[in-house]
Structures are given as structure tokens and as C-alpha cells.
Amino acid sequence: MxxxxxxxxxxxxxxxxxxxxxxxxxxxxxxxxxxxxxxxxxxxxxxxxxxxVDYGGGQYWHESYDPYDPLTLEDAHGAVPDPIQNKIDKGEATPILIAQATIYPEGRLQVILLKGIDPAQTVVNFPSQFLVQENGEIPALIGTRMAKSAGLKIGDKVIVRWRDAQGTFDARDVYIAQIMKTIVPAVDQSQIWIPLETMRELMGMQNEASLVVMAKDIEELPVVSGWNFKSLKFLLAxxxxxxxxxxxxxxxxxxxxxxxxxxxxxxxxxxxxxxxxxxxxxxxxxxxxxxxxxxxxxxxxxxxxxxxxxxxxxxxxxxxxxxxxxxxxxxxxxxxxxxxxxxxxxxxxxxxxxxxxxxxxxxxxxxxxxxxxxxxxxxxxxxxxxxxxx
Amino acid sequence: MENSFLIKTKDLVKTYPVGHTTLFALNRVSLGFKPGEFAGLVGPSGSGKTTFLNIIGSLDSPTEGSAVVMGKNVEDLSHKQAAELRNRSIGFIFQTFNLLPVYTVYENVEFPLLLLNLPPKERKEKVMKALEWVRLADRAKSKPAQLSGGESQRVAVARAIVKKPSIILADEPTANLDAENSFNILDTMEELNHELNTTFIFATHDEKVIKYLRRKITLVDGKVTKDEVYEQKNSKGDI
Incomplete structure (x- = not known):
């Protein structure tokens, strides 16, 4: 010492x-x-x-789904398999359908991702409750970034055009039901959210989804053909x-x-x-x-x-x-x-x-x-x- | 008689290479020192006084010959054993005092005791006693920079004697002191020599020191030319 x-x-x-x-x-x-x-x-x-807001406890992706390749989106959807559907029915998962679309705000053309989500889901902390359809119109939810880039406000109507399952172009008016403020750009930028069932119907993709978000802490993850589970480690890489x-x-x-x-x-x-x-x-x-x-x-x-x-x-x-x-x-x-x-x-x-x-x-x-x-x-x-x- | 020597050198040689030649700092020096001696090596600069002190102080090793200190041949000692010998048995006093500048007077004197692993209480007693011997107990908290030359050398003396070594080697201890301080220091050393029977060996060419010696060894060009022993105290020029 x-x-x-x-x-x-x-x-x-x-x-x-x-x-x-x-x-x-x-x-x-x-x-x-x-x-x-x-x-x-x-x-x-x-x-x-x-x-x-986005990843939950991990996601099942349709085997053709690649978020980094928009050209795959056309084929990146399929019927939700039973083991995953069981989880959805129990409230342990929520499906999301994704399609490429265009909108025409103020006469401009803007390419967007049209996403369908269940308004009643509670799997992710996402304000899907604003998508409850109260009249014949299609409610749409967008983020502040999207609202800014498209110049949209609550109550505005905008034409959305897409190609359905058969490749036919179709278009509808949607009205902006809510503009959400989120820190996650992945659910905001260039995206419009509409009710899942409405989207399935418009697209002709009954019971289909592009990905399924699992609730947090779900341990039992079924292995299903045609769908790949993406863990949080993968998603957060x-x-x-x-x-x-x-x-x-x-x-x-x-x-x-x-x-x-x-x-x-x-x-x-x-x-x-x-x-x-x-x-x-x-x-x-x-x-x-x-x-x-x-x-x-x-x-x-x-x-x-x-x-x-x-x-x-x-x-x-x-x-x-x-x-x-x-x-x-x-x-x-x-x-x-x-x-x-x-x-x-x-x-x-x-x-x-x-x-x-x-x-x-x-x-x-x-x-x-x-x-x-x-x-x-x-x-x-x-x-x-x-x-x-x- | 041989066994009574505290320090014994035989044919001690120390050479240094100087260019293409060899300088003999010590040339076959054979000397013995008994306990309680108050001896000095005198001679001009370069005569080998400091070299001799360094060898018997186990700070240096001879080129030839032997130097036995406290029964140990310094040439055979490892670096660690030599350090141990210096720590336990030898105290050094230097011309430039060599006090540790950031330590207080107390801490400087305490330093050799720390290496001996003495308990704090015993250390304190010994340090204060040593400081009382050199009449500096009241300056215990001062730093070396706050002391006069005479006081600094007295601290060096206290540091050398605090562990009560058998041998104290003093290299030109008064060279940086005025006459009054020189006599004070020499009186102190002489008292300690009497009281503790500590062997003092000086290297000096200062007449004031020489007057105090009871044995004067004259070195010239590394050789002993005279070895004079005085029966009486050699101070005040009465011999």
C-alpha cells in the first residue's frame, strides 16, 4: 500500500x-x-x-413480400393460413394488406402505399380506431408527414387508384378521417391506411394479407408454408x-x-x-x-x-x-x-x-x-x- | 579484528572509459571502518571520494576488488538485495540535500520508514524524535522550498538517521552551507555519532568538516596517500 x-x-x-x-x-x-x-x-x-407502433412481437411476411422492392408488392399477398388466423381471432395478431396505389391531390399524381388494417386491432399502438366506417364513405388515416407532402387536411377527399387482384385499375374517393402524429416514419411517409375489410373487398383479396403483426410476448409461433416469420432481431437490424x-x-x-x-x-x-x-x-x-x-x-x-x-x-x-x-x-x-x-x-x-x-x-x-x-x-x-x- | 569491521574494502578498483583511455577513479583502495567511526575521505575533486562512497553504499559496483559492507559483498548483491541493504543499514546525506520537493519535512523524514513497513504510530514517534534531534520539530509541516539551506540539510540528516542505520555516508554535506550552518550540522552529526554509535563516513574537501574528523583518509587520483587517526576530537583546530 x-x-x-x-x-x-x-x-x-x-x-x-x-x-x-x-x-x-x-x-x-x-x-x-x-x-x-x-x-x-x-x-x-x-x-x-x-x-x-409497427413491429409488435415480430411479423409473418408473405413469402413474396419484400419491403425494399416495390415491384414485388403486386404478388405479395395471400390467404392467411389457419394457424395464424387462429392467433388473429384470439387478438394475438393483426393482418395488414399492402398494395401500391396512386393519389391525385390537387391534380398532382403521387405514388403511395395503400395499407389495410383492422380498425378494432389492439396488437400495435396504432390509431386504427379512426378507420371505423360510419357511412358509405371510405375513411383514411394518414400521418403528419404524408399530410404535409400531399397537402391534405382532416375531412379532405382524395382519389385513390389501384390495380386489383385481376390487374384491373379501379379508383375511389377516400376522406381523411384523421391525421396522426407519429414518430415512426415507416407507418407515415407516403402511406394511406384504410379499413382492412374494405381494402380486401376493393382489391378482391378476401381473407388475404401481405404481412401479419404478432402481439408482443407471443411465444408460440407456428411454422406455416408460404409465410416467413421475421423476428424483432431481423426487423430491428x-x-x-x-x-x-x-x-x-x-x-x-x-x-x-x-x-x-x-x-x-x-x-x-x-x-x-x-x-x-x-x-x-x-x-x-x-x-x-x-x-x-x-x-x-x-x-x-x-x-x-x-x-x-x-x-x-x-x-x-x-x-x-x-x-x-x-x-x-x-x-x-x-x-x-x-x-x-x-x-x-x-x-x-x-x-x-x-x-x-x-x-x-x-x-x-x-x-x-x-x-x-x-x-x-x-x-x-x-x-x-x-x-x-x- | 577482521570481523569487527563494519566496512572492509580490498584492492578496490573502479575505472571509467574516457574516449580510448581508461580513467582510474579508484586504484587498489583497501580500507576498513569499525562501528562508531567518524571518518572522512578528503582530497581534491576527482580523487575518487564519491565513487568510494557510492560503492560502499551499494549504489555502484567495483570494477575489481571487493567491498564488504555489514558482512555482504556488494558485488554479489542483486539489485533488490542492494536496495534492502541501503534501506536497513545505510543512510545518505548529499551535498544538494536531495529532499523530495512535494513532501513536507515530516513526510521526507518518514519516507525511509515507509519502506520498512513500520506501523503508523511507531513511524510518527521515530520521525518526531529525529526532527527533535535536528531541532526542526516545529517545521514538520513545512515544504523543502520553505526551508533555508541549513534547515534543509538538517532535514536530510534527520532522514538519514531516522531508521538508526549502522552507517551514514555524507557526500560533501556542508558544500552548500555557510559556516554557521555547517558547524551546526557537524555538531549534530557528532552528537548522533556519540549517542547512537553510528559510523559516519564523509567525502569532503571542506576544512570545517575535516576539523571534526577523528580519522582522515586522503585520496589522490584514486589512491590512498594518507590514513590518519586522531585519538581526540579533531574540531576547533586543536590538533
Whole structure:
């Protein structure tokens, strides 16, 4: 315990030099935790929203359905198999029918996806209740992004044209029953939702669907021919990749700060070893071995990260907690980013993140502190006492 | 008689390469020191005084010959064993004091005891006693930068004696001190030598120190040219 005690004593005794390094390093601590926490929070927020509104507990896709290939949509529908229909009947799943269509708002042509959903479904947190048909007209539900791009308001009527199961073009007026505000663009952009049964009837696709959304926490997932189950891991892969990319981009900022801190510590260590040779000589004369001096100087450097951790905790914890509560307001137009971002981002600081950051900085600081001390291994006591480095 | 020597060197040689030639810092030096001696190596700069102290202090090793300190041949000691010998048995006093600048007076004196793993209470007693010996107990919390040269050297003396070593090696201890401080330091060392029977070996060419010695060994070009022992105290120039 002598070496750590002496290392701390030396470090604190060095005064301003120590505190400058500590402050820079503490900024790295706070910035890493803040940025990574922001990305974790963003990832969780996006995933939660996607699951809540769109993905549920996973989806069965018709074997021809490929959301990235609009040309497949024409064939991407089929009768819902019995095992899945049983789940739908029990309220554990809801079918969605998708078809390509065009609308003509204010005389313009706009290609959209026409989607049919059961107005009574409770599987996903989607305002399908607005699609209850009360008169002969077809109610339609759109999102704010769609409303903005098409210039539609509640009560507006718009012509929708599609090709039915036989390939025949057909068209009807739909009226905008509700404009929903959702953070999930995947259920909003270029989409019009109408009642499922109406759509089936108009399309000539009785009992058919393009995909079936399963309720959360459904464990029994039947295997059915012609339909493929897509787990949340699959559905959220894009989100995970996005977050990973964001984290990598963000890490450049804090790596730069960390590099500055490490450079300062490395410089301090190199200077210490050159300037404190007599001190080392005195220590050797009093019975310190070279190994102990290396330990002492390495620990002195490594303790920068301990002090930085304490300093970071003093100002960082209040800041991070405040930020976690207040959130980060997204800029104007954030909903056009194409990802499910809320109006505010709320960072999440996990124990793993804090522990990982502490360990990262401690290990990097220790390595940086150790590297210059290797010169001490060659130091002769007599040269050290004269203030010379061998 | 052989066994009573605390330090014994035989045909000690230390050479350094200088360009294409070899410099003899010590040239067949054979000397013995008994417990309680107050001896000094005197001679001009470059005569080998410091080299001799470094070898018997196990800070350096001889090129040839042997140096046995406390029964151990310094050449045979590993780096760790040499450090152990210095820690337990040898105290050093340097011309430039070599105090640890960020430590207080108390912490500087405590430093050798930390390596001995003594309990805090015992450490405190020993440190305060050492500081009282050198009359600096009231400056325990001061930093070296706040001390005068004389006070700094007294701290160095306290640090050297705090573990009550058998041997204290003092290399030009008064070179950076004025006359008054030099005499104060030498009086203190002489008292300690009497009280604790610690062997003091100086390397000096300061006349003030030489007057205090009870044994004066003259080195010239790495060779012992004179080895004089005085029966009485050699201070105040009365011999």
C-alpha cells in the first residue's frame, strides 16, 4: 500500500499540472458517457417506438413480400393460413394488406402505399380506431408527414387508384378521417391506411394479407408454408446498424479528447522522468528498487484517471442526470430524418456504459503512464543522483 | 579484528572509459571502518571520494576488488538485495540535500520508514524524535522550498538517521552551507555519532568538516596517500 499512497501524495503535490490533466481527462469521462448514453437512449427510443407502433412481437411476411422492392408488392399477398388466423381471432395478431396505389391531390399524381388494417386491432399502438366506417364513405388515416407532402387536411377527399387482384385499375374517393402524429416514419411517409375489410373487398383479396403483426410476448409461433416469420432481431437490424454507425461517428469526437488527455499525461510522465531523476536517485539511495520506482511513476500517471473520475462525478453526475431528465430537443424538421426519433432524445446511462468508460480510461491511462517509465529500468542510481539519465 | 569491521574494502578498483583511455577513479583502495567511526575521505575533486562512497553504499559496483559492507559483498548483491541493504543499514546525506520537493519535512523524514513497513504510530514517534534531534520539530509541516539551506540539510540528516542505520555516508554535506550552518550540522552529526554509535563516513574537501574528523583518509587520483587517526576530537583546530 506504500506505492499507491506515495503516488497519490506525489500527484497531489504536483498541484496545477496534475489538475490540468485531470480536468481534460474528466471531460473525456463525461463526454464519452454523455454521447454514448445519448446513442443508447436514441437506439432504445427508436426500437421501442418501432415495436410499439409497427413491429409488435415480430411479423409473418408473405413469402413474396419484400419491403425494399416495390415491384414485388403486386404478388405479395395471400390467404392467411389457419394457424395464424387462429392467433388473429384470439387478438394475438393483426393482418395488414399492402398494395401500391396512386393519389391525385390537387391534380398532382403521387405514388403511395395503400395499407389495410383492422380498425378494432389492439396488437400495435396504432390509431386504427379512426378507420371505423360510419357511412358509405371510405375513411383514411394518414400521418403528419404524408399530410404535409400531399397537402391534405382532416375531412379532405382524395382519389385513390389501384390495380386489383385481376390487374384491373379501379379508383375511389377516400376522406381523411384523421391525421396522426407519429414518430415512426415507416407507418407515415407516403402511406394511406384504410379499413382492412374494405381494402380486401376493393382489391378482391378476401381473407388475404401481405404481412401479419404478432402481439408482443407471443411465444408460440407456428411454422406455416408460404409465410416467413421475421423476428424483432431481423426487423430491428437496420436500427441497430444505424446506432452502431452513429456511435462510431460519435466516438471520433471523444477519442480526440481522450487523445489530448493522454498526450498531456504522456508529456507529464516524460517530463517527470527527466526532471525528477535526482528524486529517483534519492529514492534508490533510501532503498527503492527500480521496479518500485516504475510502479510509483506508472501509478502516478494512472491516478490521473482516478482523480478525473472523481472530478467528473462531481460536475458530471448533476449534468448527466439533468440532461437525462430534460432530454435533448430535436431540431425543426427532425421528422424528415426517416427514423423514429421523438421530439426529444433522452440519454440512457447504463451501468455497463459507466463501468466500461471507467475501465477504458483507466487502462489507456495506465498504458500511457507506463510507456515512458521503461527508461527507468536502465537508470543507474549514481547517474540518477547526478541528475543524468543513462 | 577482521570481523569487527563494519566496512572492509580490498584492492578496490573502479575505472571509467574516457574516449580510448581508461580513467582510474579508484586504484587498489583497501580500507576498513569499525562501528562508531567518524571518518572522512578528503582530497581534491576527482580523487575518487564519491565513487568510494557510492560503492560502499551499494549504489555502484567495483570494477575489481571487493567491498564488504555489514558482512555482504556488494558485488554479489542483486539489485533488490542492494536496495534492502541501503534501506536497513545505510543512510545518505548529499551535498544538494536531495529532499523530495512535494513532501513536507515530516513526510521526507518518514519516507525511509515507509519502506520498512513500520506501523503508523511507531513511524510518527521515530520521525518526531529525529526532527527533535535536528531541532526542526516545529517545521514538520513545512515544504523543502520553505526551508533555508541549513534547515534543509538538517532535514536530510534527520532522514538519514531516522531508521538508526549502522552507517551514514555524507557526500560533501556542508558544500552548500555557510559556516554557521555547517558547524551546526557537524555538531549534530557528532552528537548522533556519540549517542547512537553510528559510523559516519564523509567525502569532503571542506576544512570545517575535516576539523571534526577523528580519522582522515586522503585520496589522490584514486589512491590512498594518507590514513590518519586522531585519538581526540579533531574540531576547533586543536590538533
Amino acid at each position: 506504500i506505492i499507491p499512497k506515495l503516488a497519490l501524495r506525489n500527484l497531489l503535490g504536483a498541484g496545477l499540472r496534475t489538475w490540468l490533466n485531470v480536468v481534460v481527462l474528466s471531460l473525456s469521462f463525461v463526454l464519452i458517457i454523455w454521447l454514448q448514453g445519448l446513442y443508447i437512449g436514441m437506439g432504445d427510443q427508436i426500437k421501442e417506438a418501432q415495436i410499439d 437496420d436500427v441497430e446498424y444505424l446506432i452502431k454507425t452513429k456511435k462510431t461517428g460519435g466516438s471520433i469526437i471523444y477519442m480526440f479528447l481522450l487523445l489530448l488527455a493522454m498526450l498531456a499525461i504522456f508529456n507529464t510522465q516524460v517530463l517527470s522522468i527527466f526532471r525528477r531523476k535526482k528524486e529517483m536517485g534519492s529514492m534508490m539511495a533510501m532503498g527503492f528498487t527500480r521496479g518500485k520506482i516504475i510502479q510509483l511513476f506508472t501509478l502516478e500517471g494512472a491516478f490521473h484517471s482516478v482523480l478525473a473520475g472523481i472530478v467528473a462525478a462531481i460536475y458530471g453526475i448533476p449534468f448527466l442526470v439533468w440532461f437525462a431528465k430534460k432530454g435533448w430537443a430535436m431540431p425543426e424538421g427532425y421528422d424528415d430524418f426517416g427514423i423514429a426519433l421523438g421530439e426529444k432524445l433522452f440519454p440512457i446511462y447504463t451501468a455497463g456504459l459507466v463501468f466500461g468508460t471507467v475501465m477504458l480510461i483507466l487502462i489507456v491511462t495506465t498504458i500511457v503512464s507506463f510507456l515512458p517509465t521503461r527508461k527507468i529500468a536502465k537508470l543507474k542510481p549514481t547517474d540518477a543522483l547526478r541528475g543524468r539519465l543513462s
